[in-house]
Amino acid sequence: MAAILAFGCEATPIHDPGGGGPQATGGSTGTGGWVTAAPSCQFTEFTVPTGGCNPHAITRGPDGNVWFTEWAGNKIGRVTPSGSITEFRIPVSQSGAENITAGPDGNVWFSEWGFGLNADNNVGRVTPTGEITEFPIYSGGQIWPFGITAGPDGNLWFTELAAGAIGRISPAGKNVMQFRFPEGEFHEAYDITAGPDGNLWFTDFGSNTIGRVTTAGEITQFPVTMGPGGIVVGPDGALWFVESDGDGMPGQAIARITTDGTISQFPLLDAGTGPSDIATGPDGNLWFSDNGRNEIGRISPDGTVARCQIPTPDSMPERIALGADGNLWFTEWQGNKIGRVKP
16 A cells, blocks of 8 residues: 655545555655645655665656756656656766756756866756767856756757856757856856747846846846746746745745746745745646745745645755646655655
């Protein structure tokens, strides 16, 4: 039988007609309770085979599976909707694989932060069968490729956390371009996503701004209250993002910006909160990971927030994405697991 774990509110048993529950190596299933009044949520967690791998970013792949990066494990992981995990080793050691996205070419692309003596400033590509190719971006100093997304122009766009720039690379791994911020300004471009207006939108926690970059490389920025992190297009056509200056610090929020630059903010008032990433769900709401409170949260377009505790204590949820199966999938950096929650 699947394990039933209750958190917060009264537990609701999982429907398990066959008596087996979800099957995966190291998997566990639990029903949580929302911190505010809401239907119960059902979690399933799958342990990553490589111990201490620090799963970080996660995305829905073109093949119907979910793909994730292993920052310390130096691997790319693939998990099927049933929870079967396969890992693929990255050729460059200590690559510091960070963020990951479905590409326009049927492959999955990822950024490599790099650390130690092997900080190579690469962007990587992995095929559905696990063949990995890495493309050097620039030489002559650290740029730290970080956020990455497929653009409306058929290229891959990425942020350069240390270089103060936005980068672009073709699916063939060529035609690398760099669009820099003005000299003398401090920028740490973080996450990036394709907007509904044909532009790319990104967060910049170095300058506390939300940025818009056209496919020609023209950058416009809009000031926000504090450190913006993950960003996604919401069900209302606006860009939604998390604001956090560290777990438990005051002023944490979920916010949105329209394509004309109008910003709305929804403060998170729960003690210890620390939102990390955000994804659009199939239910017309947005879902976010909160590694300060070890929770997955849900926010409606009108700003109503509900939360649910993750079964594994201190799992440190990082990134979250909608899977092809209609569930939300997330990484557990400290728990060394991939989690799934039914909306």
